[in-house]
Amino acid sequence: xxxxxxxxxxxxxxxxxxxxxxxxxxxxxxxxxxxxxxxxxxxxxxxxxxxxxxxxxxxxxxxxxxxxxxxxxxxxxxxxxxxxxxxxxxxxxxxxxxxxxxxxxxxxxxxxxxxxxxxxxxxxxxxxxxxxxxxxxxxxxxxxxxxxxxxxxxxxxxxxxxxxxxxxxxxxxxxxxxxxxxxxxxxxxxxxxxxxxxxxxxxxxxxxxxxxxxxxxxxxxxxxxxxxxxxxxxxxxxxxxxxxxxxxxxxxxxxxxxxxxxxxxxxxxxxxxxxxxxxxxxxxxxxxxxxxxxxxxxxxxxxxxxxxxxxxxxxxxxxxxxxxxxxxxxxxxxxxxxxxxxxxxxxxxxxxxxxxxxxxxxxxxxxxxxxxxxxxxxxxxxxxxxxxxxxxxxxxxxxxxxxxxxxxxxxxxxx
Amino acid sequence: xxxxxxxxxxxxxxxxxxxxxxxxxxxxxxxxxxxxxxxxxxxxxxxxxxxxxxxxxxxxxxxxxxxxxxxxxxxxxxxxxxxxxxxxxxxxxxxxxxxxxxxxxxxxxxxxxxxxxxxxxxxxxxxxxxxxxxxxxxxxxxxxxxxxxxxxxxxxxxxxxxxxxxxxxxxxxxxxxxxxxxxxxxxxxxxxxxxxxxxxxxxxxxxxxxxxxxxxxxxxxxxxxxxxxxxxxxxxxxxxxxxxxxxxxxxxxxxxxxxxxxxxxxxxxxxxxxxxxxxxxxxxxxxxxxxxxxxxxxxxxxxxxxxxxxxxxxxxxxxxxxxxxxxxxxxxxxxxxxxxxxxxxxxxxxxxxxxxxxxxxxxxxxxxxxxxxxxxxxxxxxxxxxxxxxxxxxxxxxxxxxxxxxxxxxxxxxx
Numbered sequence: 162x163x164x165x166x167x168x169x170x171x172x173x174x175x176x177x178x179x180x181x182x183x184x185x186x187x188x189x190x191x192x193x194x195x196x197x198x199x200x201x202x203x204x205x206x207x208x209x210x211x212x213x214x215x216x217x218x219x220x221x222x223x224x225x226x227x228x229x230x231x232x233x234x235x236x237x238x239x240x241x242x243x244x245x246x247x248x249x250x251x252x253x254x255x256x257x258x259x260x261x262x263x264x265x266x267x268x269x270x271x272x273x274x275x276x277x278x279x280x281x282x283x284x285x286x287x288x289x290x291x292x293x294x295x296x297x298x299x300x301x302x303x304x305x306x307x308x309x310x311x312x313x314x315x316x317x318x319x320x321x322x323x324x325x326x327x328x329x330x331x332x333x334x335x336x337x338x339x340x341x342x343x344x345x346x347x348x349x350x351x352x353x354x355x356x357x358x359x360x361x362x363x364x365x366x367x368x369x370x371x372x373x374x375x376x377x378x379x380x381x382x383x384x385x386x387x388x389x390x391x392x393x394x395x396x397x398x399x400x401x402x403x404x405x406x407x408x409x410x411x412x413x414x415x416x417x418x419x420x421x422x423x424x425x426x427x428x429x430x431x432x433x434x435x436x437x438x439x440x441x442x443x444x445x446x447x448x449x450x451x452x453x454x455x456x457x458x459x460x461x462x463x464x465x466x467x468x469x470x471x472x473x474x475x476x477x478x479x480x481x482x483x484x485x486x487x488x489x490x491x492x493x494x495x496x497x498x499x500x501x502x503x504x505x506x507x508x509x510x511x512x513x514x515x516x517x518x519x520x521x522x523x524x525x526x527x528x529x530x531x532x533x534x535x536x537x538x539x540x541x542x543x544x545x546x547x548x549x550x551x552x553x554x555x556x557x558x559x560x561x562x563x564x565x566x567x568x569x570x571x572x573x574x575x576x
Numbered sequence: 577x578x579x580x581x582x583x584x585x586x587x588x589x590x591x592x593x594x595x596x597x598x599x600x601x602x603x604x605x606x607x608x609x610x611x612x613x614x615x616x617x618x619x620x621x622x623x624x625x626x627x628x629x630x631x632x633x634x635x636x637x638x639x640x641x642x643x644x645x646x647x648x649x650x651x652x653x654x655x656x657x658x659x660x661x662x663x664x665x666x667x668x669x670x671x672x673x674x675x676x677x678x679x680x681x682x683x684x685x686x687x688x689x690x691x692x693x694x695x696x697x698x699x700x701x702x703x704x705x706x707x708x709x710x711x712x713x714x715x716x717x718x719x720x721x722x723x724x725x726x727x728x729x730x731x732x733x734x735x736x737x738x739x740x741x742x743x744x745x746x747x748x749x750x751x752x753x754x755x756x757x758x759x760x761x762x763x764x765x766x767x768x769x770x771x772x773x774x775x776x777x778x779x780x781x782x783x784x785x786x787x788x789x790x791x792x793x794x795x796x797x798x799x800x801x802x803x804x805x806x807x808x809x810x811x812x813x814x815x816x817x818x819x820x821x822x823x824x825x826x827x828x829x830x831x832x833x834x835x836x837x838x839x840x841x842x843x844x845x846x847x848x849x850x851x852x853x854x855x856x857x858x859x860x861x862x863x864x865x866x867x868x869x870x871x872x873x874x875x876x877x878x879x880x881x882x883x884x885x886x887x888x889x890x891x892x893x894x895x896x897x898x899x900x901x902x903x904x905x906x907x908x909x910x911x912x913x914x915x916x917x918x919x920x921x922x923x924x925x926x927x928x929x930x931x932x933x934x935x936x937x938x939x940x941x942x943x944x945x946x947x948x949x950x951x952x953x954x955x956x957x958x959x960x961x962x963x964x965x966x967x968x969x970x971x972x973x974x975x976x977x978x979x980x981x982x983x984x985x986x987x988x989x990x991x
Contacts, residue, residue: 379965400987407989527985549978551966563964570942572815574822
């Protein structure tokens with residue numbers, strides 16, 4: 162039996178135990194795990210150093226090495242993340258609906274764990290702990306398949322958490338790490354129907370597309386964001402500039418950052434230049450349509466392909482449009498249904514935009530950077546869903562649950 | 577451009593229009609469609625006769641021909657089904673959550689249509705109209721891919737509905753029928769990411785497995801039901817017999833009918849024989865474990881494979897178990913997570929069963945035959961989901977919607 166099949170089966174057995182635990186039992190286990198991470202920080206950092214050394218030898222980029230690196234402060238942050246999950250309400254057992262039927266039978270719709278969740282991700286070892294915390298809190302077992310670049314860190318983290326769980330009600334088998342980092346182990350997870358109830362990919366576009374294209378197991382697609390901000394004719398100029406700058410440069414590397422600024426032609430004539438200059442002062446490379454380049458000196462040309470690119474970087478496309486309809490058409494064509502914003506003082510235009518744009522999060526006069534579980538007040542998130550089934554947008558704990566109908570009666574039969 | 581791609585694109589354009597319509601506009605369109613079906617009943621019956629003739633020539637079974645057949649009464653029933661959908665509340669626009677954040681931004685979680693729904697199904701032309709009604713009511717466009725055996729009926733039904741829609745606010749393009757009934761058109765639908773938001777298969781096991789195994793588009797899996805009834809030691813004998821008989825014979829051909837009866841050994845000694853005799857009187861073939869065959873004369877042997885078979889027929893497996901744990905283990909091994917029942921007077925056993933069994937619907941002292949949108953009071957259903965994501969159990973109108981976060985503010989940016 163392969164590692165994936167064997168570990169998924171063990172996780173399934175553990176999931177049945179998890180399903181019976183109280184919130185307190187699950188929380189106690191998370192607190193024990195948090196304590197153990199702090200107590201074993203040195204050993205984790207030593208394992209991480211092994212990954213970093215290998216990364217440097219392989220010529221890994223500085224930014225990737227930074228994502229991979231752990232130190233005492235980062236481990237403290239990761240442990241604190243677990244404690245925050247403890248403080249969140251447990252969705253399992255919540256009654257969503259009660260229906261009493263004329264024949265006297267009582268139907269109760271309850272939240273239950275999903276079962277076994279597969280997480281496929283890349284370099285960041287903090288995802289390992291996040292995923293464990295979110296899955297265990299919701300009564301799910303988890304099968305983790307991290308990237309090869311973090312394998313030593315992940316192994317040590319899971320070893321520490323296994324030890325911590327052994328003195329709690331949560332079985333250690335509820336947390337499984339796939340140590341085989343060959344591509345084949347991913348493929349096997351994607352086809353483990355009946356063993357994995359869902360697979361959630363976290364990472365770059367290539368990883369997510371591989372999962373979506375090859376999984377027969379249900380998937381929650383996360384991530385890709387080509388987000389737009391549309392500045393309408395009537396926008397408040399200062400607000401428009403503040404929102405656009407925030408959406409682009411507050412943290413360009415993330416999925417809810419803006420990639421393309423759409424500007425109403427009449428706003429652009431008077432007001433685009435100062436925004437463009439502010440972007441440049443923030444080190445943003447500008448790529449514009451023909452009309453943009455007439456208004457903004459030294460802007461590069463934005464090619465068709467640029468509008469379809471998630472830069473996650475200090476690069477911005479600017480396109481001048483005739484009005485709301487052209488902006489909506491551009492977003493429909495190039496958007497990834499993640500986060501889209503209109504800046505306008507025209508209430509009718511705002512309502513039209515909020516209704517017409519097909520995206521997980523649509524904003525009026527607010528930066529797209531807020532599409533995030535913490536910013537929405539969910540306290541934590543396993544990712545941002547860009548699909549329409551099951552969960553859309555930032556996924557808090559309820560997104561990691563399913564439901565069950567419980568029907569109670571006294572001998573009802575169907576006539 | 578292939579038929580599938582072309583029609584899916586037209587459906588997408590229509591979906592954007594549907595998204596703007598009021599409930600009344602959608603209801604008016606459904607009523608117009610219902611009227612048109614009645615007014616054109618003769619033409620539909622004539623087209624159906626063509627399908628039936630072809631079916632008879634091809635040696636189609638009597639039961640399949642019966643599913644396929646339309647007459648005045650059935651068409652009246654189908655039209656009445658549309659009117660019932662009109663009476664159901666429109667889930668679109670419903671506000672599911674409102675969050676005011678400390679920075680003053682207001683987050684509203686709203687129900688929105690899914691977009692374009694693909695339905696892949698087999699012989700029954702009533703599914704064509706059901707699917708159109710449920711999809712349009714929820715603001716979705718629909719791409720229908722029915723079986724070749726009903727193609728003439730489906731073509732005529734869709735032609736009649738297109739004519740009816742032309743005088744309403746719902747664009748005729750919101751309803752698309754794929755006329756190419758080659759397998760290739762199914763494959764194309766299953767990979768139409770970006771054009772179809774979800775595919776729902778309705779039909780037998782082979783059809784559903786093909787969809788699940790080959791789709792890259794999100795799928796809602798429906799259908800297969802190997803359902804169990806477990807009679808516990810303390811069960812009321814009459815209630816146990818009534819529920820078991822109802823679960824098996826009230827309509828054996830459907831997914832929520834019982835396939836295997838599990839009986840506590842002490843109940844079996846005294847009470848199994850009368851239940852077995854009642855089953856036989858109802859023309860049920862009995863297949864039993866070794867102990868069952870000691871108690872029930874002339875029962876056939878139940879092989880391993882029988883426990884894993886959805887008969888949808890007058891055949892029943894009977895297995896005697898030592899108690900609740902063995903029953904739960906059997907259900908975990910052979911169940912399809914559809915509907916499972918315990919008959920018991922022991923409240924603790926009931927609660928244990930209801931919690932431990934991982935299925936869409938778990939019953940205490942009620943026949944599994946109630947797992948149905950109408951019986952649950954939803955008024956209509958597009959199918960019974962046996963997966964855990966998005967929707968589980970009978971799917972009413974809300975299962976055909978997604979959600980969207982609408983964020984309104986006055987210049988909020990992320991610090």
